[in-house]
């Protein structure tokens with residue numbers, strides 16, 4: 294499998310590293326607009342190959358998309374990250390132009406590619422990539438829910454003092470500080486509802502900490518996070534490579550699912566060789582439905598700024 298990662302910055306390089314470490318791709322091409330940057334990152338990563346035991350070939354390219362030709366999967370991480378105090382939505386004016394151009398360049402060289410959008414505001418950038426490329430909806434996926442769910446599990450494990458491997462949980466909705474919906478009702482510790490281990494008040498704290506997970510890290514780091522985002526993308530690319538039909542909450546183009554239309558937003562989906570193999574419609578409580586409706590309204594409002 295050939296994978297292109299556009300943007301060789303923090304998230305792009307982390308994503309390339311995790312993909313290489315899993316050793317399932319024949320080639321990863323890093324692309325960046327900064328002269329020599331992707332080539333440098335690729336060379337540095339390749340010099341870890343004998344130490345970390347992978348055979349994936351990583352190459353770099355300064356904005357030359359012919360090097361990306363016939364990619365099976367392309368990940369878009371190009372664009373600016375937020376600074377402390379900013380929302381993801383504030384990045385739209387810079388990132389929309391970048392994501393649109395990059396998506397158009399990618400499909401010229403790789404007409405059969407599956408695109409995973411990471412750049413923020415991610416749900417709106419996924420919608421934009423969908424509109425700009427006209428690719429079938431199964432081949433444009435936004436990465437947000439996989440990361441948000443990993444952060445939810447981290448917070449649940451912390452609150453229950455359980456090993457993370459005991460914990461399961463999922464976050465749906467928009468990938469924003471206010472739009473995420475950690476499904477606390479469905480979170481489990483080894484099949485037992487987490488609500489049996491912690492108070493309702495503690496559960497609310499976990500929910501709120503999960504929603505601002507990206508903002509918390511941005512405040513600590515001075516820029517947004519990259520390890521967990523890179524790992525979340527690598528997990529999704531691996532599911533495509535292995536046709537795993539693994540369930541990830543991710544930003545999918547909806548046509549009536551969950552009562553929503555003409556929007557990309559986080560819902561559970563089975564990810565396999567064709568990208569989104571199936572959107573899974575789980576039964577939501579009345580409160581969860583209301584939260585999803587509100588979250589979708591906010592995403593649509595941001596889409597209106599395109």
Ligand SMILES: NC(=O)C1=CN([C@@H]2O[C@H](COP(=O)(O)OP(=O)(O)OC[C@H]3O[C@@H](n4cnc5c(N)ncnc54)[C@H](O)[C@@H]3O)[C@@H](O)[C@H]2O)C=CC1
Pocket residue numbers: 299300301302303304305324325326327330370371372373374375384388391394395410411412413415436437440468516517518519522
């Ligand atoms: N969806 C999610 O869960 C997450 C999204 N993000 C988003 O990912 C994006 C990247 O974040 P970082 O890697 O931390 O930023 P970064 O600044 O470290 O890297 C971005 C890279 O994109 C490159 N770039 C800019 N315009 C380009 C173009 N037209 N073509 C090719 N490359 C171009 C830059 O030169 C830079 O190297 C941000 O928008 C951030 O908000 C970050 C973490 C998680």
Ligand SMILES: O=C([O-])CC(=O)C(=O)O
Pocket residue numbers: 374375381413440468506507508510511517518522
């Ligand atoms: O917080 C940000 O701006 C980057 C991001 O999407 C995340 O880490 O969840």
